Each structure stands twice: as structure tokens, then as C-alpha cells.
Amino acid sequence: MAIIPATSTKPARDPVVFMEGGPGGDAIGAIPFLIDSKVNRDRDLIVMTQRGGLHSRPNLACPEIDRFYGEAVGLRYDAPSTGRRLVRAAKECRDRLTAEGVDLRAYNTTENAADFAALRKALGIEKWNVYGYSYGTDLALTYLRRHPQGIRSVAIDSVVPPQIVSLPWTWDSAREGIGAIFDACAAQPSCKNRYPDLPRTLTEQVRRLEASPLTLTVEPPGGGNPVKVVLDGGTLVNILVTNGRAMPAADVPAALDELARGNPERLAKVQAAGATPVIGEMAHGLTHSVACSEWVPGHSKSDLLAAGRRAFPGWPDTVLAQAPQLPFEHDLCRVWNVPDRTAIQRVATFSKVPTLIVSGTFDAKTGAKWGPYTGRTLPRSTAVRIPGIGHFVVPQSPCAQSVLASFLARPTAPETGCVAGLTPAPFTITPLPERT
Incomplete structure (x- = not known):
């Protein structure tokens, strides 16, 4: 855990706690982005490594999977042989972790949220503000649902709604x-x-x-x-x-x-x-423990293919059969072997805690429409879409940084005026090649 002091000479008493994405991302590695985004301008910033992440003990890194990804650049993305290599790497990691005494059932969003609730109490903080991005929004919404005490406000960036996320x-x-x-x-x-x-x-x-x-x-x-x-x-x-x-x-x-x-x-x-992947930076053990227990169950391979066909009619089924960023996850989850937690986790969050919802229109990982969708059950929420920005909006957008700062100052009335004047940056235009 790290506490980054506020830059203000008179900081507010309620700090901001950050929830990293992934699952399995390096929270400590996100600190420079958060400082550059001035998240700690008026409040101390608390960053905790999630259970299983880099700098935690045990660390659920999977060098076996990192090495596979390094080799995969030279393989067909969706070939069955590529899938078998990925599954083999995952099994090697799982076998090693379990031999070391790791109980993979304990690495899920419910337990993750409980860790943050325990942290607030351990630090003696009466009220704090939550800021999460990507999987960190899934975590933040779960935390808000299960541990609402002591939460002054919640900001979620690039939204993964726990009730809908799936392959x-x-x-x-x-x-x-x-x-x-x-x-x-x-x-x-x-x-x-x-x-x-x-x-x-x-x-x-x-x-x-x-x-x-x-x-x-x-x-x-x-x-x-x-x-x-x-x-x-x-x-x-x-x-x-x-x-x-x-x-x-x-x-x-x-x-x-x-x-x-x-x-x-x-x-x-x-x-x-x-x-040349960074070996050990990503906690793939947390990634797949969450995905295999919370995102994959309840939807078959044919469901995934049907969703791909709806999204991109006319594309080859071999492409559409693999979820973007999570290829062969059904096969991987069979060897990862963690219990189905969807009944506990696939639940919408209903809360009157003031919430800021930030999405980027170019985000192809967590589509922008899922921000307002999530806000339906958050009556004191404000949803903004930042044109021309992809995943993890705040570090990329001065306007989003301004909106977040105003939200933290006044959670029920953030200043969102800067959004109206935004347009995507000009695209790269290359000259047409000369005809010979």
C-alpha cells in the first residue's frame, strides 16, 4: 500500500482510494498516471495492491502465461493449437500456485471488496472517496453494494457493470x-x-x-x-x-x-x-480466478459466437468464437477450476451515494453505453462521455480530470461544462500512393 500526500497546503480530510483494473493489474504502477492526473490535488491518495497482485503476498503472477504471450505474436491468434498452448501455460501456473498452498477460490471480487473495507477501518478513516477504472469499477460497485459504510463518493472510469460483464x-x-x-x-x-x-x-x-x-x-x-x-x-x-x-x-x-x-x-x-512482455507484472492468477468464477459461467461457447455474429455480421466464425482479450477462456477455465460465483457477483448495485461515471467514446474494451446503463440504479449519479478517448479516460483527458476534481469537491453537483465543447482529435491522413 502507498499513501501519496495531497499537493494542496490545506487538503480535505477525506482521501481518495484507487482501485486498479485488470483484474490483476499493477496498482502501484498506476501511481504516476494518477499523480499526473492530479487525483491527489486536494486529497491524499491511497493505492493498495489487490490480493494476488504485484507486491502482494502471495503474488499470483504467471510467468508461464507471460512467456506464452511473448511467443503468441508469432502464432495464429485463434488457431486451436494456440489455444492448447495457452491452456497448457495456465495449467502449469495453476499447478505451481496450488502446490505453493494458494487457494484460488479466495481470489474474487467479494474478497477483494472486503479487503478495502478492512483497509479503511485499519487506517482509521471515517469517510473516503473511491476511484476505480476498468475491472476496478466492477470492484468499486461491488464494494459500494456490500460495504457502503464510510463511502463519501464513488467515481468509476471505463465501466464494467458486475451484473452484465461476460464473454x-x-x-x-x-x-x-x-x-x-x-x-x-x-x-x-x-x-x-x-x-x-x-x-x-x-x-x-x-x-x-x-x-x-x-x-x-x-x-x-x-x-x-x-x-x-x-x-x-x-x-x-x-x-x-x-x-x-x-x-x-x-x-x-x-x-x-x-x-x-x-x-x-x-x-x-x-x-x-x-x-517482450514484462514477466510477472500482471497477476494472471487473479485475472483468471475472477474471470472463471464471475464472467464465464452461464454463457456457452455458442452464446459467445452468437454475440460476435450480432456485433460483426459477415466476419469468420473462427474470429468471432474468441472473446477479445480473453481467447480460449472457456477452455482455460476448465483447467483453472474455480467455483461459479455468478449468483453472488452478477448483481446490480443500488445506491444513493453520489457517483461519477466516466466513459470514453472510443473505448472498445468497455463500451461507453455501459456508463449510463450502470447509472440507472444509482439515482445520484452523473454520467459523462468523453469524445475521442479510449480506455482509462481520466489520465488521457484534461476535461475528465477537471470533472473528477469538481466531483470530489462537490459530489452532488460536478462541473461538466467542458464536455460539451469536446470533439475527437483529427485522424492521421496519409497521402494516396502514387500510381505507377
Whole structure:
């Protein structure tokens, strides 16, 4: 745990406690983003590693899975053989953790929320404010539902509603986020004229790559020895869903156009970035203990495929059968073997605690519409959508930072005026190649 003092000379008495995403992300590693976002401007900021995360004991890191992901850049994303390798790596990690005495049943959102309730009492804090992002919103809403005492306000950023999150849900979010990027391009005349039909281009390229994957040798974005990468339809989709890190959303239209014209270099470099994962940073043990007990049960492989077909009609079933970011999770969960907790966890939060709900329109991981959806059972909530921003909004948007600061000052009346004047940044426009 870390406590970052407020920068104000007269800080408020009620601190902010941060809930990291993932599940399994490094909460301590998020501190620079939170400080840069001025979350600790008027209040102390408390950051606790979630159970199983980096810096906790035991640490549920899975180097076996990290190494698989490093190798996977050179494999077909959705090939059955790739799935078997992932499942084998997960089983190796599970067997090692359980041999060390780890009870994976204890790593879930219910227990996670109880840890934060215990922390507030241990620190002697009468009231505090909660800020969570991504899985941290699932956790924050669970915490609010089960331990409402001592919560002054809740801010959730990039919302994962506990009552709806599932593997099929990921396709709905992918459709919304990718579609928002394409709509924003169509709203900018220079982008619309240069890239006139992005949905059709994407469908054509997903189908083409899935039928005939490309194998390339490219230098990673940060330099280093060239690595072999494979681009198939599933890889392309996963790159778009995780936009904003290796490839900004502003580059998506140009990257798709280049791919269609026979130049996959930009996308291949994005894929190559995964060839050297940071071993042990992500607590995959927490990731899969939560996913396999709370997100996967209750929906079959055919449910997932049907959701993919609804989101992207005409795409190959081999692509749509795998949830973005969680491929082969049904198979993995069979070996992970934790009990179904959906009856306890898949529940909406009803609360009158003031809540700020922040979403980015370009978020293809947790679609923006799920913010207002979650607000239906939070009568004192304020939901804002930040145009042109992807996942984890506050660190990327000065407007969102301003809204959060005003919310923490006055939770029932945050200043949201800056949102109305926002538009997505201009997209990257590359010149048409000269005809020969």
C-alpha cells in the first residue's frame, strides 16, 4: 500500500482510494498516471495492491502465461493449437500456485471488496472517496453494494457493470468502440474523403487475413532485434480493441487503409510490441480466478459466437468464437477450476451515494453505453462521455480530470461544462500512393 500526500497546503480530510483494473493489474504502477492526473490535488491518495497482485503476498503472477504471450505474436491468434498452448501455460501456473498452498477460490471480487473495507477501518478513516477504472469499477460497485459504510463518493472510469460483464459482453463493447472511431472519421471531411468506407474495409481485411494470414519479420516499436509476427483476422481485431497503447485511435483509419493496399507494417509493429512482455507484472492468477468464477459461467461457447455474429455480421466464425482479450477462456477455465460465483457477483448495485461515471467514446474494451446503463440504479449519479478517448479516460483527458476534481469537491453537483465543447482529435491522413 502507498499513501501519496495531497499537493494542496490545506487538503480535505477525506482521501481518495484507487482501485486498479485488470483484474490483476499493477496498482502501484498506476501511481504516476494518477499523480499526473492530479487525483491527489486536494486529497491524499491511497493505492493498495489487490490480493494476488504485484507486491502482494502471495503474488499470483504467471510467468508461464507471460512467456506464452511473448511467443503468441508469432502464432495464429485463434488457431486451436494456440489455444492448447495457452491452456497448457495456465495449467502449469495453476499447478505451481496450488502446490505453493494458494487457494484460488479466495481470489474474487467479494474478497477483494472486503479487503478495502478492512483497509479503511485499519487506517482509521471515517469517510473516503473511491476511484476505480476498468475491472476496478466492477470492484468499486461491488464494494459500494456490500460495504457502503464510510463511502463519501464513488467515481468509476471505463465501466464494467458486475451484473452484465461476460464473454459475450466483450463483443458488444468492441462493436461500440470500433464503430465510434469509424463514425468520428466520417464526421471529419478530410478523413471521410480519404477513408470513405472503413466498416467495409475492416470486414474485408478480417476475412482476408483469416483466410490467408501474413507472416512478417519486423523490428519492435522500441527497437531491438526483429521478431516474427503473424497477422490473422483475430490479431487485427484484438489490436483494434486494445487501441490507445501501441497504436492510437487516430492512426486506425490509416493503418487499415495501408493494410488494404498491401502495407501491413504499421500493424505488424504493433503486434511485435508484445514479443517482450514484462514477466510477472500482471497477476494472471487473479485475472483468471475472477474471470472463471464471475464472467464465464452461464454463457456457452455458442452464446459467445452468437454475440460476435450480432456485433460483426459477415466476419469468420473462427474470429468471432474468441472473446477479445480473453481467447480460449472457456477452455482455460476448465483447467483453472474455480467455483461459479455468478449468483453472488452478477448483481446490480443500488445506491444513493453520489457517483461519477466516466466513459470514453472510443473505448472498445468497455463500451461507453455501459456508463449510463450502470447509472440507472444509482439515482445520484452523473454520467459523462468523453469524445475521442479510449480506455482509462481520466489520465488521457484534461476535461475528465477537471470533472473528477469538481466531483470530489462537490459530489452532488460536478462541473461538466467542458464536455460539451469536446470533439475527437483529427485522424492521421496519409497521402494516396502514387500510381505507377
